[in-house]
Amino acid sequence: MLLGELVDTNSAWLSRRLAALGISIYRHTTVGDNRERITAVLREAAARADLVLTTGGLGPTSDDLTMECLARAAGRELVEYPEAREHIERAFARIGYTSPPRSNYKQALFPEGSALIRNPLGTALGAMVELDGTLVATFPGVPAEMQIMFDEEVEPVIRARSAGGVILSRTLWFVGIGESALAERVQDLLDMSDPTVAPLAGQGRVRLRITARAGTEEEAKEKIRPVEHEILSRLRKYYFGADDDTLESVVGRMLQERGATLALAESCTGGLLAKRLTDVPGSSAYFREGFVTYSNESKERLLGVPHELLVQHGAVSEPVARAMAGGAREVAGTDYGLSVTGVAGPEGGTEEKPVGLVWIGLAHGEGVITERLDLSAWARSRSAIRERSANRAFDLLRRYLSEHN
Numbered sequence: 001m002l003l004g005e006l007v008d009t010n011s012a013w014l015s016r017r018l019a020a021l022g023i024s025i026y027r028h029t030t031v032g033d034n035r036e037r038i039t040a041v042l043r044e045a046a047a048r049a050d051l052v053l054t055t056g057g058l059g060p061t062s063d064d065l066t067m068e069c070l071a072r073a074a075g076r077e078l079v080e081y082p083e084a085r086e087h088i089e090r091a092f093a094r095i096g097y098t099s100p101p102r103s104n105y106k107q108a109l110f111p112e113g114s115a116l117i118r119n120p121l122g123t124a125l126g127a128m129v130e131l132d133g134t135l136v137a138t139f140p141g142v143p144a145e146m147q148i149m150f151d152e153e154v155e156p157v158i159r160a161r162s163a164g165g166v167i168l169s170r171t172l173w174f175v176g177i178g179e180s181a182l183a184e185r186v187q188d189l190l191d192m193s194d195p196t197v198a199p200l201a202g203q204g205r206v207r208l209r210i211t212a213r214a215g216t217e218e219e220a221k222e223k224i225r226p227v228e229h230e231i232l233s234r235l236r237k238y239y240f241g242a243d244d245d246t247l248e249s250v251v252g253r254m255l256q257e258r259g260a261t262l263a264l265a266e267s268c269t270g271g272l273l274a275k276r277l278t279d280v281p282g283s284s285a286y287f288r289e290g291f292v293t294y295s296n297e298s299k300e301r302l303l304g305v306p307h308e309l310l311v312q313h314g315a316v317s318e319p320v321a322r323a324m325a326g327g328a329r330e331v332a333g334t335d336y337g338l339s340v341t342g343v344a345g346p347e348g349g350t351e352e353k354p355v356g357l358v359w360i361g362l363a364h365g366e367g368v369i370t371e372r373l374d375l376s377a378w379a380r381s382r383s384a385i386r387e388r389s390a391n392r393a394f395d396l397l398r399r400y401l402s403e404h405n
Contacts, residue, residue, distance in 0.1 A: 303327030
């Protein structure tokens, strides 16, 4: 994680769960496999917090140091827990081993006085230890194991020790407006303290997160509702969904409600739209076919794009975007055809058609509409151009469906 090879998803998951329990999260710390540094981090965290959760470092190898360092930080001996040893042996017996490798018995060692956290999915049990009045709970790094251990074993303990209350968030999603322009329209709301409103941007979408603290979930919702209403009264034009909604899930829902079908024709996005669309469960109800026509020859052969259009205007042009969208709709026999063609870079741009120039086409029953994008500000990032192109393509379809309900 310190080298950037892995992303820490455990902290994000735990933070969301703790917030729902009314626990304020003040700090995330990532530390390498070093005895002195891990021990110091545990002592520092216990000195400033009521609750410390750790993930990782509970395995059988020499670099799994969490229990050893927790024992050092608490000034306790590492002792073997018979129930942990039995758990390890049962786990290996289930997969056909007569006995575990000797190294795995390391996972039966815990600071003396620990309350063990059961792990129904793996060999590594966790531990709850009091460290200078602070509850420290350890989990394995495997997300599925950590999550079930938290839900079944640790959350009830936290609830019993907590003063109560909840922290609830509501996320509103917007597209077609930049973060700074959006922030200007709701600046007075960004200055509030309860609920709080915070903007976050990424790849052409902006979200506003409304967060309230209250005694109960319903009380928190009551705080959030008027703020959400005020935000939407100012920004309804750009709003596309809330919380777990995505552009592709919203578009899919709109298509399904209409009993309509969609085909895709992609060039510079290389199948990204199809991938995102089929990530949505149930997308087979409306998504019929996708064409990744990366070459001019494939545009002609699969979509029927006229050769003369490609010669006269080039693949990255409005006429070709029109022909791709119309061709996808006709070949697949769908209600709509959505196309993307552009220069994703970082090489290949010209003065006339720079990196970041993208054309989107949408074919429907009455014709084809197009949209030109200038994404040259992201010319150094091929992935950003592709993601933003996909977002704008889905949004073009969303807007059309909204206006022609």
